[in-house]
Amino acid sequence: MSEAKVALADARAKPVRVVAVSSGKGGVGKSNITLGLALALASLGKKILVWDADLGLANTDVLLGVRAQYTIHDWLKGEKTLREIVITGPLGVKILPAASGILELGEISEADKQRLISEFEAWREDLDFLLIDTAAGIGPNVIFFNLVSQERLVVVTNEPTSLTDAYALIKALSTKHDQNQFYIVPNMVRGAKEARAIFELLSNVSGLYLSKVSLDLAGFLPFDEAVPAAVRAQKPFFIKSPDAPVTNKIKDLAVYLSQKTPPGFGGGGLVLFLNRLVSRPRLVD
Numbered sequence: 001m002s003e004a005k006v007a008l009a010d011a012r013a014k015p016v017r018v019v020a021v022s023s024g025k026g027g028v029g030k031s032n033i034t035l036g037l038a039l040a041l042a043s044l045g046k047k048i049l050v051w052d053a054d055l056g057l058a059n060t061d062v063l064l065g066v067r068a069q070y071t072i073h074d075w076l077k078g079e080k081t082l083r084e085i086v087i088t089g090p091l092g093v094k095i096l097p098a099a100s101g102i103l104e105l106g107e108i109s110e111a112d113k114q115r116l117i118s119e120f121e122a123w124r125e126d127l128d129f130l131l132i133d134t135a136a137g138i139g140p141n142v143i144f145f146n147l148v149s150q151e152r153l154v155v156v157t158n159e160p161t162s163l164t165d166a167y168a169l170i171k172a173l174s175t176k177h178d179q180n181q182f183y184i185v186p187n188m189v190r191g192a193k194e195a196r197a198i199f200e201l202l203s204n205v206s207g208l209y210l211s212k213v214s215l216d217l218a219g220f221l222p223f224d225e226a227v228p229a230a231v232r233a234q235k236p237f238f239i240k241s242p243d244a245p246v247t248n249k250i251k252d253l254a255v256y257l258s259q260k261t262p263p264g265f266g267g268g269g270l271v272l273f274l275n276r277l278v279s280r281p282r283l284v285d
């Protein structure tokens, strides 16, 4: 464990839940779901930070129609604080723009680790959820953000490629990193029946080959034209189409997640997150 271990871990401290959103396959709705979920949780009175961790295709700012002036690179250079980098979106949702290179984070100095910890610590009172929108694939960056998070949400669509990629992600996290609990969110489905069928398929395959894995159908989102229309308008669908079916379902997902208590949830996911972030989880195969 790094010297920068968060000594402030304190069971009485305000818990912050850290949730990684990933999928294996790209283009299945991770970014729209992360932002929608952030806004839905914010509408429930939660304080949210979204970490856009998709190195290649960072686009939370594009979905919001705002331009990120700075990224975490500016923080790494020591030129900006995290608070200066962050964009504030609708309902007070905060977004940390991408370019959070794992290598750079892994190689930062002890002084910078302390700086990262103290900045996040100072933020703790202003945060209920840290949602991490990860990249496609199951590369080191995606694995890294799943390991530093305390909860993992996997988005899946009813396509063989999405299902196999989601399974590959779950398998890698379970067999190589002993992470076994996942929220499953089927996206772009026709209804609850299709969502359940996708979930059961994934559960059955996992049950056969990955004995420790436990999946939880946390909700689902219907295919809804309101999403691409909102993307084109560069406005979150949650704001642009408040009564759309997809908006109702993202609200259900937010309620479901906000009522969950992650196992072993004491001092909070933020402390765990920071400890893991600065201690460089092993990513070897």
Ligand SMILES: Nc1ncnc2c1ncn2[C@@H]1O[C@H](COP(=O)(O)OP(=O)(O)O)[C@@H](O)[C@H]1O
Residues within 6 Å of the ligand: 023, 025, 026, 027, 028, 029, 030, 031, 032, 033, 187, 188, 221, 222, 223, 224, 225, 227, 228, 229, 231, 246
């Ligand atoms: N529930 C949905 N209904 C209709 N289209 C959707 C839905 N969710 C996502 N999309 C569309 O899928 C595309 C990819 O979504 P995005 O959130 O960028 O995926 P990812 O972050 O996984 O790459 C977007 O163009 C978006 O309009």
Ligand SMILES: [Mg+2]
Residues within 6 Å of the ligand: 030, 031, 032, 054, 057, 059
């Ligand atoms: Mg994305």
